[in-house]
Amino acid sequence: MCWSATADLAAGTAVAAVGAACVIRTRRARDLPLAALPLLLGAHQIIESAVWRADGGSGPATVAWAVIALPLLALWVPVGVLCSAPPNARRRLLVPLASGAATSAALGYALAVRPVTAHIRGHTLGYALDLPHPGLLVAGYLLATVGSLLLSGDRWLRCLGGLAAIGAAVCAALWRLEFISTWCAFAAVCSVVLLGWSGRRPAEAVAPAVP
Template sequence: MCWSAAADLTAGTAIATAGLVCVAGVVRARRPRELPVAALPLLLGAHQLVEAAVWSSGGGCSPAATAWAVIALPVLPVWVPFGVLVAAAPEVRRRLWAPAAVGLATAAVLAYCLATRPVTAEIRGHALGYGVNVPWMPVVLTGYLFATLGSLLLAGDRWLRLLGAVLAAGALACSALWRLEFASTWCAFAAVASLLVLGRARRPAPASPVT
């Protein structure tokens, strides 16, 4: 991941295909509340395909870079916590409103930044670095991670808690190893890790009550 346009294209296609399998599994099991979570690999796979276009454009200020930033920044901190909230059991939902609310606030700030400032991408060896001028970056980043990772870690579902733990470890590793390319490398890692959702989506449907 993040090594070249071909790597992003191959990985994005595979992950998006797995996402389609997740969605189909949830539809077959008639669990519509789980569709946003099941579609997460599909969204992140498409995100990697967009990054392949960023590679092909040579970086710079391009529509592909802006599209990548829209998904990575305002979309994910809303999609993840609200997807988890909708899918959660009733007794778990109360504790999930906090990351959902923080995600909305964080996404609003990031959406404003993307609407008023250009997004640039720079090829740095085998990774991409994205430039977005975001004020109060430590606060915004904390809100972003609480919305995305916090909602998963607080979920009552073991698959989602596992995904949250894996992504938290990945965030630490990406921050330590690729500080300047953190957004790109973490999103790539998240795309691969989201395949854990496949195991969740393939759970058998609950048995119908006997009347």
């Protein structure tokens, strides 16, 4: 979505560098899936630079972009949050995890049986995929990704979830046709919050319980 192939490549490289720093700073093995999220999002932006250079279309770069944006992220985020969560927070995270698994399966099936195409619209990229029940799938996607972050009990992750929720609302309002592309780009930028999260002390992982 980032205006041009050059901008996407630069943004993706920067976000991937943040992801590498997150992985290096991580102190617990179970935090690694979430710490590696900026690496995935950075790679995602770099792949989109290839979509720009191909003038959109339905080639391998477009398919790779869609696989990351749709089924992979829908499952990666709730799994990563669940892995890093303390035992007392895991039960409530089963709902976004189940939503992510169901949404990921539906999106993966749609990508397997339907073509996805990218279209350059001025300084943005739009992606077209004929999805059944798109409203339901978007709701399940946001519950899995934003919902798991907001329910994590970790102040850093709640902050990231809040920023992602705001970004989703803004992107939906301003770029209706390019929602997934713009939201993924916004999420990539917001993932710098994970740099602070990855370097926290273990005692900071969960906010104190309110009596």
